[in-house]
Amino acid sequence: MQHVDLLIKNATVITMNEAREILYDCAIAITGDKISELGPTKDLESKYSSGKTIDAKGKFVFPGLINTHSHLFQVLLKGLGRDKVLLDWLDSSVRRAIWQIDEECVYYAALVGCIENIRSGATTVLDFMYCHGKAGLDDMVIKAFEDIGIRGILGRAYTNTATLPADCPCELNETEEMFFSEVERLAEKYKNHPRISIAIAPGIIWDVSEEGFKTIRSLADKHGLLITMHTVETEDDDEYCLANRGMRTIPYLEKIGLLGPDYISVHSVHMKPEDIKIFKDLDVKVSHNPVSNMILASGVAPVPEFLKQGITVSLATDGAASNDTQDMMEVLKTTALMHKLHTRDAAVVSADQVVEMATLGGAKTIGRAGELGSIEPGKKADLFIYNPVTAKSIPVADPVSTLIYSSGQANVETTIVNGQVILEDGKILKVDEREVLLKLQEVAASLRERTKLGNTQWGQRVQVGSLR
């Protein structure tokens, strides 16, 4: 008998392979970080002994969802700065908080953000980290990735902190040169890490000079890094770019050579036909963040048109300050509903297309289609086990529709990343979850005190402290 590390048996597996097979009474053999075989339970059980066996009878197994855009530090700011459009929201919450956000803040926010990603089926998250009021904060996000067990991409971003409000002075004021040397340090440090990688994340069109963008392109080419940027989330990008760089945003980015198959365009809401053609021609990838776009009233990205043109679209939560969760299950349903409503066409984005965007689309977006996005032999063992026996989900006629329209975090029972079980039977294995949640509540309450941030309800300022 041969040995495997982990055997999942008796499962209904939504493979997302080329033929989109759904396999019943199926077993998944996992060796090290990879799926080694898939087949009928009785065949694999007689062939393999296993270090650990999970009986998934009555349950579904999906490939792990890939969340291609978040700002984990914003978990600190969940619920603040509400009822405002993008730039007003930034000015009234995030930009007033950055100067006081320290290592402890970032670490606990990132841990909780990762826990919610894991609990909602995500096995990979791309964190667009632009909070650098102090040094060393990227390393705290990466420490959270390492400690919790998720697959993480740290998108090292740049924000000119000198432009933050004058009464919120930062300890650290990075120049573009300092940003580039940090990118190089991180790229070098994590180049061979099994779960963690680095991307370059210029914040938005007005954050970086033309020379800076050219340096970013050469750094990406040199180290094989993805580039990701907020791109035409609102009309402000084109307004700025026309006034200051003489062209609209996407044609400008094309002209200076920033776009390419390794460029992840976050949001891509205010797209002109010319922009869509550029994305198609250059194989630019899109990160679609429907919940955030709705909260900030940014608009509706032309996702049906992207799909029609064969442009790769992935799904994401965005940061918790403009979501106000990290729940990928909500993103799935919202994606389908948003486009149906917007086009008055109920067939415009289907459940199967939403699952494709969240799995295969995500894998392609982060340049890992050969390793992630489906449950197939040879791919990384990144998946989640879904228990459909909840009032929200039963009865199930079809696991794909159930996942998109009738699901929540309560359905996600077990999550496996890189062959390691990190959520099992509803329990986060690598940290004391309750302690981490209570700690974040305290850290966030203290941050609100120091920054004077907070909400008013019915004219009264409200503040919640420790919940112990």
Ligand SMILES: [Zn+2]
């Ligand atoms: Zn964002």
